Amino acid sequence: MVEILRVKGISKRFGGIVALKQVSFTVEQGSITGLIGPNGAGKTTLFNIINGYLKPDEGKVFFENEDITGLPPHTICRRGIGRTFQKNRVFNNLTVLDNVLIGALLRTSNVNEAKLRALECLKIVGLYNKKDEVVKTLSILDRKMVELARALSTKPKLLLLDEIAAGLTEAEVAWLLKLLKKINSELGITLFIVEHVLKLVMNISDKVIVLDHGEKIAEGTPEEVASNKRVIEAYIGGERGA
Numbered sequence: 001m002v003e004i005l006r007v008k009g010i011s012k013r014f015g016g017i018v019a020l021k022q023v024s025f026t027v028e029q030g031s032i033t034g035l036i037g038p039n040g041a042g043k044t045t046l047f048n049i050i051n052g053y054l055k056p057d058e059g060k061v062f063f064e065n066e067d068i069t070g071l072p073p074h075t076i077c078r079r080g081i082g083r084t085f086q087k088n089r090v091f092n093n094l095t096v097l098d099n100v101l102i103g104a105l106l107r108t109s110n111v112n113e114a115k116l117r118a119l120e121c122l123k124i125v126g127l128y129n130k131k132d133e134v135v136k137t138l139s140i141l142d143r144k145m146v147e148l149a150r151a152l153s154t155k156p157k158l159l160l161l162d163e164i165a166a167g168l169t170e171a172e173v174a175w176l177l178k179l180l181k182k183i184n185s186e187l188g189i190t191l192f193i194v195e196h197v198l199k200l201v202m203n204i205s206d207k208v209i210v211l212d213h214g215e216k217i218a219e220g221t222p223e224e225v226a227s228n229k230r231v232i233e234a235y236i237g238g239e240r241g242a
């Protein structure tokens, strides 16, 4: 298998907090990889390092075999890493289409081309009919889909999704599961997903990586990870602390 992303020995501290400690793994091209772990495990910090929002204290990130460590987020995005955020970053007072256009314009300065791309992405996530609505009037699911469409409009080869299923109903999660599978298999986009909704991540991931207190404690198929003692302990401990 060909790797698209390699994270090598990444460490990150915030003052006295060790958010990530010597984390290494690879993500294979065309796969769906899950990243799980209790609250505060370092998942979002890792995404922030991969896409350039944060610089690591140690370690390197390679995308398509090139060192991208420390490059600015827009450069990393143009190279082909897209992202959605745990805390929704849509512009509530803009329309659905304008939100997605912002992403598409990162890839082209031609407004017509960007608009076509944005509309295409809105069709993929099922929001085409709501393209002229102002985002603040939308449901949680639809707002998340605006963000997903915006990420897709930047033409990612690798898409980082940070808790895209949080706050959704069971039926919505089931719908999202199908959509993500489709984005992976039909559009050929590699997915790297951080998720607390274990049903989703265990159902669609080829490989799952588990972080706890900034350390990688397990990596394997969903079945291997679910039966791993350290993972079970981390989750029970996490629930007690939550």
Ligand SMILES: Nc1ncnc2c1ncn2[C@@H]1O[C@H](COP(=O)(O)OP(=O)(O)OP(=O)(O)O)[C@@H](O)[C@H]1O
Residues within 6 Å of the ligand: 014, 017, 018, 019, 037, 038, 039, 040, 041, 042, 043, 044, 045, 046, 086
């Ligand atoms: N900018 C920051 N400044 C200081 N501490 C931070 C910062 N960002 C994250 N942290 C700390 O780093 C640790 C890892 O946080 P992170 O947000 O990466 O965890 P997470 O796994 O995404 O958690 P959650 O599941 O709750 O989203 C936590 O202890 C957090 O408080």
Ligand SMILES: [Mg+2]
Residues within 6 Å of the ligand: 043, 044, 045, 086
């Ligand atoms: Mg997080």
